[in-house]
Amino acid sequence: MTTQTSENLNLPNGKLAMWLFLATEVMFFTGLLATCMLLREAAPVPGPGLSPWPAHETVHVQPWLGAINTVLLICSSLCVLLSHRALLANQAGKARRWLGLTLLLGAAFLGVKGFEYAGKFQLGLLPGKIGESVNGLSPQREKLLQENGLSYVRDVQERLRALTATVKPEDLKTPPKEIQAAHALLQLTLDGKDEKNSYLRPLTPGQLGDQVNRLNGEFPSLHLPPAIPNGNLWASCYFVTTGIHAIHVFAGLVVLLVLFLFSLGRDSPRLAGRLEVAGLYWHFVDLVWLILYPIIYIL
Amino acid sequence: MSLHQETPHSPGFIRKYIFSEDHKTIGIQFLFSGMIFFGIGGLLAMLVRLQLAWPEGNIPWLGQWYPKSWGGRMSPDFYNMLFTMHATVMIFFVIIPWLTGAFGNFLIPLMIGARDMAFPKLNMLSYWAMIPAFVIIVASFFVEGGGASSGWTSYPTLADASLQKPASAAKPGEAYSVLKDDAYNSPAAPGAGMGQIFWLTSLLLVGLSSMMGSVNYITTILNMRAPGMSLLRMPLTVWSLFITAILQALALPVLTVALILQLLDKLIATTFFLPPGGISFGNWHTVPGGGMPLLWQHLFWFYSHPAVYIMILPAMGIVSDVITAFARKPLFGYKPMVYSLAAIAALGFVVWGHHMFQSGMDPRLGTGFMLATILIAVPSAIKTFNWLATLWESRIRYTAAMLNALAFVSMFVIGGLSGIFMAATPVDAYFHDTYFIVAHIHYVLFMSSIFGVFAGVLFWFPKMFGRTMHEGLAKVHFALTFLFGNLTFFPMHILGIGGHPRRYYDPTIYQYLEHLQPLNQFMTICALVLGAAQILFLVNFLGSLVFGKKAGINPWESNTLEWTVPSPPPHGNFPEPPTVERGPYEYAVEGPADFLPQAKEKPPEAGA
Amino acid sequence: MRVFWFLLFALVNLACLGLFVVSPWLGWWLPKNIASFGQDVDNLFYLILAATGFFFVVTQSVLALAILRYGERPGEKSRYTHGHTGLEITWTLIPLAILIYLGFAQVPTWAKMKYINVESWFPIRYSGKNLQQDQSICLVARQWEWRLRYPQGHIPADQNQWAENGDPGDLHAVNELHVWKNSQVRLHLKTEDVIHSLFLPNLRLKQDALPGKTMPVVFQAIEANVKWDPVAGHLVPLGPGLEWEMACAELCGGQHYRMRGRLFVHESKQDYEKWFAQALKNQRLRELPKQVAAREGGNR
C-alpha cells in the first residue's frame, strides 16, 4: 500500500513553488537578455570601420561601478546563506545580524545603481533622447528626418546658439577658435545661399552628427551633444535590463525586510524554511546580475 | 485531521463568495466572469459579421447608433477595433480563464484528492489580479481613439510606433514631446494610442494571474496527491491541466517581456521594435535609433503558439473524461494519451515560426518550422484515434455533455486538418492571412475548445452547484450550436480558397471577391442564429442554478475522486483523505455496477 | 434520439465535404493561376487536400458509425479493454509516414518561390540561386497605397543602390504593377511606415514588407491580360474577366482593405516598352514645372 509521502515529491510546497517561479523567471530573463543581445548583433553599422554599439566612454558606462555592485551582491548572497546557517544552528541573534547585513548590502547595490542612473539622466543619455546621425539613409529619408525636426538637429542648434549668443559679430574675426567653429557650424544647419546666390540645403542630421563629433574631438570644451549611432537602442537595452533587475532586487529586499522584522523578538521555527525560500530568490537575482554584468559593462 | 476542527464557524458572505480562498469558489468566479466576457466577445463578433455581410452599411436600425461623422455606417477603424477586441476578449478573458482558471481551480484538488490548492491565498490573488485586467480592458473601449485596433497580434510598427511631434508643432526650445499632452495618440491608427496602452497593461495583468495560477497548479499536482494517486493514475483532465500549467509557466514570461518592451516603446520612446532610420507617417517621424519589428513577432508567437495549445489541451483532457464516463468504457490507450499530450506541448515550443512564413523571416528557417509543425499532427492523430477507439464497441449514453464532447472530436479533426495546409510553406504563401486561417481559428477555438467547455460545464455542473442542468434545453442548444456553427465557419474555408483576405472591412471593392459576397451574407445569418442559440445556454445555466434537478453525489456514475464527496463539496473537500486504489477509467467491469471508483471503499462508520 | 444524433453528425460532415465538391463548379475556388510556380503550389494544395480529405472521411465516418451503432442497451456492457499496442503503433506510424512525405514534398516548390536551390535533402540545405532577371521594380508600400518605381532599361546597374535612392529617369506609378509575359521579375519590396503584405492571388504570392528592410520578391507571370493598342495609344484588356488584382494582406490601419492595386501583364516586352515610353512622357509633362523648381537648389 502506498502512502502519501511516496506519491509526492520530497520537497516542501514553498520550496517547490519557488523553484517553479524561478523557472518562469529564467524564461523571462532569457527572453529579455536574448532580445537585447540580438538587437545588439543586428544593430546597423553606422559607418565604415565603426562599431555598431556605442563604446563605454561614449555612453559613460563605468565597469568599476558595476564591479562594485557585483561584489556587493555576491557578499549579500553569502550573508543570506550564513544567516540561514545560523538559524539552523539556533543562533537567532547571529542570523538576524547576517540578515541585516544582507539588507544593507542590497540597499547599497540600489544606491550605486541610483548613482549611475542619475548620471545618465544628467547627461540626457535616455531612450529616445539621444542624438543620432543616421548613416546609410537615402537622401529622401534624410530629408524627411530633417524636415520633421529630428530633435537632435534642434538640440545642436540650441547649444550652438547658446554658445554664440553672447558673441558679437566683430569678435568672430578673432579667436577663440571654438566659437568661430561653432558659429560656422550653426550657419551650416540653416538654409543658406552660396557666393553665386543659389540655394544651399542645410546639413542633414547625418552630416551634422559627423561635424559635431569632429568638433567635439577638436574642442572638448564646446560640449556639443554628441551623435551616438544606435545610442537610443543602447539606452533602451541598458535601462530595461538593469532596471528590471533592479526591480527584482528591490522586491527581494522587501521580502527580506519582512523576514527581518518577523525575526525580531520572536525566534520562529518556521523562519528557517522561509528564509531558505527567500534566499533561493536572492541567489537567483544575484545570478542574473552575474550574467548581466559582462553583457552591459564588459562586452 | 478532520474537517470539523478546521471550520468551527462558517465564513461570512464576503469571505465565502468574494474574497474566497476556497479553490471551488475561485473556480466558479472564473467561470462566471468568463461567461460575461463570452457575451461581450460574442457581441463584438456579431458586429463584425454584420459589417461583412452588408459592408455598404444599409442596416437601418444599426446605422442610427453610429456617430454622425461615420455617415450611418461603421468606420473602418471601428471595425478593426471590433475584431481585435473580439479575439483578445475571447482568448485572454474567456477561453484561458475558463479552461485553466475555472476547470483548473475547481477540478485539480478534487480530482487528486487534496483539501485545497497548495497556496490558497496565492490562488485568490490570481483571481484578483484579473479584476483590474477586466476593468482596464473594458475601459479601453472608451478611451480617446477607441480600443486597441491592431489585431490581437499587435504587430509593430502599427501598434508600436512611438512618436515625436513634427517640428512645426513643437515650441522652440522644447526638445521632445514624447510623454507630453497628446503624444499618446498614434498617427498609425487611432486605436494604437491609448487603447493599445490599455491593451498591453491589461494583458500584463492577465499574465500575472496565469503565472500565479500555473505555479500553484504544478505544486499542487506534484505535492498534494492523495495516497495511491500516482502520476499514472491521474485522470486525463488533471494531466492536461498539469501540462498546460507547465506550458504556461515556460511560455508566458516571454510574452511578458514582449508586452513590457512594447509598452516602453509607447511610453518612454525606447526603440525595441522600431527599425533603424525610423519610420514616417506623413508629418511624423519616429526616433531613428532602431530595433527590429520582426523581433516582436518572434517573442509574441513564442508565447502565442504554445498558447493555442494552452487553449486546447485542457479541453482534450475534459473530453477524454466525459467520453469515457458516457461511453462506459475504459479510455483506450491511457499512456499514449498522456504521452501525446506531452508531445504536443513539447513540439509546441519549436513551431512558432509557422505564423511567420511570409513575414520576411529567412525562408530556410521556414522549412524547419514547417517540418516541426507538421509533426504535431502525429500526437494529435494518436489522440483522435484513441478517442474513436474508446467509442468503438462502447455503450454510449447520449447526454448533452457527451454530445458536446463528441462534437469536440469531430470538429477538432476539421480544425486540425486545415492546420496542415497552412503548415506547408508554399501553400501558406497563398493561405496566409486569408479566411482559411479564420476558419481554422474558429474550428479549433470555437468549435473545439468551446465545445469542450460546454461538455465540462454540463458534466461538472452537478458537482459545482448540486443541481443538474436541463438536459432537453442543453440538447437543443447543442444541436443549434453544432449546426449553425458549422454553417457559419465551414464556408470560411471556401472564402479562403477564393483568396478572401482576413481583417477586411469591405471586401466588395475587389472584383475577384465579388462572387463570394453571398456566402458572406449566408454566414452572417447563420452566425446570428448561432449567437442567439448561446442565449439558451445562458438561460439553462442560470435557470438550473435555481430550478435544476437536485443531483446526488455521483449522478453520472463516474469513477474519479470528485464524485465521492457531496455536491457541492464542503470546504476542505474530503472529510477523510481518500486512498486511491486504481486508475480512473475502470468502466465496463465485472459485477453488478459497471464502474469501479478510484477511491478505496470507505469503512461504513466513516460516512457519518 | 440515437439516430437523430447520428444524422446530425453525419449530415453536417457530409455537407462540409459536399461544399468542397461543389465549390469548384460554382466558381468558389482558387483564382486563375498565372505564376510559373503556381501550378506546383496548386498541386501541393490538392495533395494535402487528398491526404486530409482521406483522414476526414475516415475519422468522421468512424465517429458517426460509433454514434449509430453503440447506443446504450439495457443489460449490455462495453468491451473492457485498455488499449492495444499494435494498433497504437500502426496509427502512429502511418500518419507519420504520410506527414513526413507531405513535409518534404513542399521543399522544391518553396525553393522555387524563394529563388533558392535545394542542396541536400537531409538535413535540408539551401543555397542561393543566380537570378536570370528581366525586370527590376521597386515597390514601396505606405498607408494606404502601393508606390511603384520602374527603371529605364528594365534593370539598373546597381540594384540595391537604385532601390534605395532611385534615379531621376524612373517612371513612377501608384497601385499599378506592370510586367510582361514570361519576364523574370524582381520586386524590391519596401515600406515607409507599418508592415504591409503584398498579396497577388493569381500569382499565389504573398510577402510582407518589413519596415527598415528591402524584401526581394521574385516571380514570372506566364499569361498576359493586356496588350498595347498602337492606334489608341493605351492599354486594352485581352478579354473580359482578366482583371488581376493586388491586395494588402497584413493589417496596416484603417484603410487596410483599400490597398487595392492592379496587375498588368503585357503581351510582350515590346508592348511593355511602348507603354513605358508613353507613361514616361506623360510623367515628364506633369513633372516639368516641379523639376525646373528643383534645379534651382543645390546641395552642400
Ligand code: HEA
Ligand atoms: C486551439 C487552438 C489551435 C490549435 C489546437 C491549432 C493547431 C494547429 N495549428 Fe493553428 N492557429 C490557431 C489556433 C490553433 N491552432 C490560431 C488562433 C491561429 C491564428 C493566429 C492569428 O494569426 O491570428 C493559428 C494559425 C496557424 C498557422 C499560421 C497560419 C498563417 O497565419 O499563415 C498555422 C501554420 O502552420 C497553424 C497550424 C496548426 C497545426 C498544424 C495545428 C495542429 O496542432 C493540428 C493537429 C491536428 C490534426 C492534424 C487533426 C487530427 C489528426 C488526424 C486525424 C491524423 C491524420 C492527419 C494527417 C495525416 C494530415 N495554425
Ligand code: HEA
Ligand atoms: C476563443 C476564441 C474565439 C471565439 C469563441 C470566437 C467566436 C466567434 N468569432 Fe472569432 N476570432 C477569434 C477567436 C474567436 N472567435 C480570433 C483569435 C480572431 C482573429 C482576430 C484577428 O484577426 O486579430 C477572430 C476573428 C473573427 C472574424 C474575422 C474578422 C476579420 O478577420 O475581419 C470573424 C468573422 O466572422 C469572427 C466571427 C466569430 C463568430 C461569429 C463567433 C461566434 O462563435 C460567437 C458566438 C457567441 C456569442 C454571440 C456570444 C454569446 C451570446 C450571447 C451572450 C447572447 C447575445 C447575442 C446575440 C443576441 C446575437 N471572428
Ligand code: CUA
Ligand atoms: Cu497595407 Cu494592409
Ligand SMILES: [Cu+2]
Ligand atoms: Cu501556431
